[in-house]
């Protein structure tokens with residue numbers, strides 16, 4: 235059988251020159267218009283199969299998930315200190331153990347138990363935003379529930395020491411572990427042995443830095459929880475629950491080691507993604523003020539202004555869910571998902587998808603910007619998720635969380651965190667363009683960073699209470715009144 239169609243490769247480098255390295259998802263989507271939904275391409279020695287449609291992604295990665303649940307072997311994983319990371323583990327016993335332990339904590343009914351903590355975090359976010367709106371990026375970050383639910387640790391608002399370390403590691407890894415970068419290193423692994431002062435070898439220094447940060451983050455945060463567990467006041471968290479259950483088991487050592495790695499993975503996979511989605515949300519609210527006003531009018535009419543919204547209001551606020559879905563569609567955090575790898579040869583639609591080292595890239599960006607499904611896809615239009623009878627459509631943007639057995643394990647937790655943060659922020663604040671010294675709006679270009687996971691680059695914005703009477707004391711009172 236032939237390989238799927240794709241652009242003709244150059245000798246040695248393959249298709250590397252035809253790819254927009256800042257936004258490869260755009261190149262792959264353009265190729266899709268010529269070659270179809272399933273494309274074969276080669277970057278140096280790396281065989282890559284790109285999937286541009288949700289239908290094909292589901293047919294392969296969900297209905298044949300026993301074949302498509304591996305991860306490519308990246309020469310960068312070990313030098314960057316990432317061997318512990320569930321996301322990059324090969325399809326095998328360690329990954330299965332990680333997944334089982336995570337599933338126990340994050341399956342839909344277990345995720346419900348985090349709701350009070352998620353609401354509390356959303357309240358803290360409001361208080362922090364009213365106190366210092368200019369630091370909104372720090373507040374979005376420290377507002378994550380993951381540090382408290384996983385480690386029992388409450389990050390300080392502002393620049394929390396643990397979060398700073400984790401941020402630095404995550405940033406380097408997201409930029410340098412892209413399949414396009416990994417393809418170069420996989421082909422020329424000796425590049426990683428050049429000293430970092432050698433021209434062009436900045437990457438080497440970055441690998442050493444990432445390794446240091448990763449070690450610090452895996453060990454120090456875990457030690458924090460182990461020490462804190464001895465204190466009578468320590469509230470249970472995922473680690474303390476798992477460690478107590480494992481006590482006395484013959485495999486307690488193995489479970490403790492796995493928990494340490496899972497906890498670090500959950501933070502890496504969960505906090506950054508949630509924060510990035512909230513950044514996209516704020517960007518959209520500023521660029522589409524009519525959407526913001528419609529949502530606020532709905533909140534006022536359903537919830538009123540004497541209390542804050544809570545999860546019981548969710549069903550009555552479909553437009554808020556439509557905004558959440560549109561946020562995830564408009565600028566997906568993982569435009570190229572996280573690559574999978576095949577563990578057997580496969581034949582699909584008359585084409586061979588080879589086992590030998592094939593990297594499978596679902597182009598989530600292309601799925602989210604399919605003009606047949608989402609006309610004017612570059613515009614932010616939550617109404618596309620509202621049916622004629624006013625209810626939500628069936629399109630839950632599941633593809634933004636990946637596919638099959640490797641699909642996101644934290645999606646229920648992410649969904650509730652995002653909904654509560656977005657809805658509560660809209661209830662209290664108006665998001666608008668910042669003004670310059672002459673009182674004119676400062677334009678926002680909405681540019682995104684590049685990497686495996688992307689977010690809008692920092693932009694100036696004005697975050698002010700919607701009501702002139704609202705201040706920190708009144709907000710604290712409103713939170714108390716909301717129970």
Ligand code: HEM
Nearest residue numbers: 321503504507568572634635636637640641642643644648
């Ligand atoms: C807006 C928030 C989030 C988005 C958009 C998101 C998206 C994704 C995507 C696209 C993948 C790759 C799936 C695949 O390979 O097919 C993934 C994997 C993963 N996600 Fe999430 N995620 C989010 C939040 C979270 C949270 C809150 C957690 C944990 C608390 C989490 C934990 C994980 C883990 C552990 C994996 C790796 C699964 C594996 O390799 O088996 N994610 N996520």
